[in-house]
Amino acid sequence: xxxxxxxxxxxxLQEKGTLTQAADALCLTQSALSHQxxxxxxxxxxxxxxxxxxRLRLTPAGELLLQAALQVVPLLNQTEQSLKAFGEGLQGVxxxxxxxxxxxxxxxxxxxxxxxxxxxxxxxxxxxxxxSGREGLLNHHVDLLITPDISEHGLLQHxxxxxxxLVLLISEKHSLAAQDKITAKQLEKEVLFTFPVEQQRLxxxxxxxxxxxxxxxxxxxxxxxxIMLQMVEHQRGVCVxxxxxxxxxxxxxxxxxxxxxxxxxxxxxxxxxxxxxxxVPYINEFIKLGKVSPL
Numbered sequence: 001x002x003x004x005x006x007x008x009x010x011x012x013l014q015e016k017g018t019l020t021q022a023a024d025a026l027c028l029t030q031s032a033l034s035h036q037x038x039x040x041x042x043x044x045x046x047x048x049x050x051x052x053x054x055r056l057r058l059t060p061a062g063e064l065l066l067q068a069a070l071q072v073v074p075l076l077n078q079t080e081q082s083l084k085a086f087g088e089g090l091q092g093v094x095x096x097x098x099x100x101x102x103x104x105x106x107x108x109x110x111x112x113x114x115x116x117x118x119x120x121x122x123x124x125x126x127x128x129x130x131x132s133g134r135e136g137l138l139n140h141h142v143d144l145l146i147t148p149d150i151s152e153h154g155l156l157q158h159x160x161x162x163x164x165x166l167v168l169l170i171s172e173k174h175s176l177a178a179q180d181k182i183t184a185k186q187l188e189k190e191v192l193f194t195f196p197v198e199q200q201r202l203x204x205x206x207x208x209x210x211x212x213x214x215x216x217x218x219x220x221x222x223x224x225x226x227i228m229l230q231m232v233e234h235q236r237g238v239c240v241x242x243x244x245x246x247x248x249x250x251x252x253x254x255x256x257x258x259x260x261x262x263x264x265x266x267x268x269x270x271x272x273x274x275x276x277x278x279x280v281p282y283i284n285e286f287i288k289l290g291k292v293s294p295l
Contacts, residue, residue, distance in 0.1 A: 002044075008026065009022070009026065009036060009040070018055055018056070047059050047062075078140045092120070093122045093124060094122070094283065094286060095141070096125050097137070097141075098145075099149065100146050102195065102242055106294040114286050114289055117285060126142055133147055138155060138156070144273050144283055144287070146272075148203070157274070157275045158270045158271070159270060159273070159287055161268075161270060161271055163268050164243060165264050165266050166242060167240065167241065168187075168238055168239075169240070170255065171254065171255060172233075176258070180258060181258055181259035185212060187216060188216065190238050191217055191220060191237030193221075194239065195223065196222075196223055229255065232253070233255055244293070245294075
């Protein structure tokens with residue numbers, strides 16, 4: 001039977017490259033590590049490594065076992081951490097995935113409050129995914145996902161944090177600056193700046209532009225909020241932001257806020273977790289803090 005110690009050996013050898021460095025990382029002697037390697041190869045009846053000078057190179061069989069190790073070991077580590085954290089106040093790590101570009105200020109406040117409330121729980125914030133947020137949760141790469149989207153899945157649970165209105169920001173010198181609201185058709189001559197998110201996930205497209213079959217002059221994606229607002233201020237285009245975020249920057253830039261349509265466009269921010277984690281105390285504490293709207 002393959003044991004977790006064997007999988008950790010695979011990862012250590014891949015990361016360190018030599019027996020000496022891998023043995024140090026695993027707190028083993030080099031001879032003890034060599035013995036375990038030989039034992040594992042004999043047990044599996046297959047060569048896992050080939051020597052290339054002082055370094056070891058994985059065989060195809062070794063590559064297969066390494067890929068399994070890279071998936072299983074993080075899962076085992078996270079499971080162990082979660083079990084320890086079931087008792088309040090125990091050491092733990094809350095890994096938060098973020099699929100909400102404009103949530104920085106809100107998240108900063110929530111994290112600050114959480115760190116004071118739970119001093120023994122560390123936090124990792126993961127913004128750039130090599131996977132979707134849902135896959136990150138299901139594969140145990142993150143424990144909680146902040147997202148404006150609901151992705152139905154039997155193993156996941158979405159908890160509403162707060163609702164917010166999306167508003168259009170234009171330059172104070174824009175020809176539409178005298179208005180308080182705007183129609184979808186009035187945006188057809190505009191360049192729309194958004195954060196780098198697919199159109200099908202942006203509420204301004206789904207609930208405002210597409211239902212009216214409105215076609216923009218152009219859609220450009222910008223990661224930096226400050227650059228986006230500077231572009232709007234100098235009449236290079238317009239952008240859509242949550243109202244609470246637009247209000248917090250209204251005094252720094254010469255921009256005006258307009259409502260999208262007669263009734264406005266609204267969205268909801270969610271915390272998504274695995275259903276199996278809904279009883280974890282520190283996750284529930286973070287969600288409770290996150291329900292405070294930044295309005």
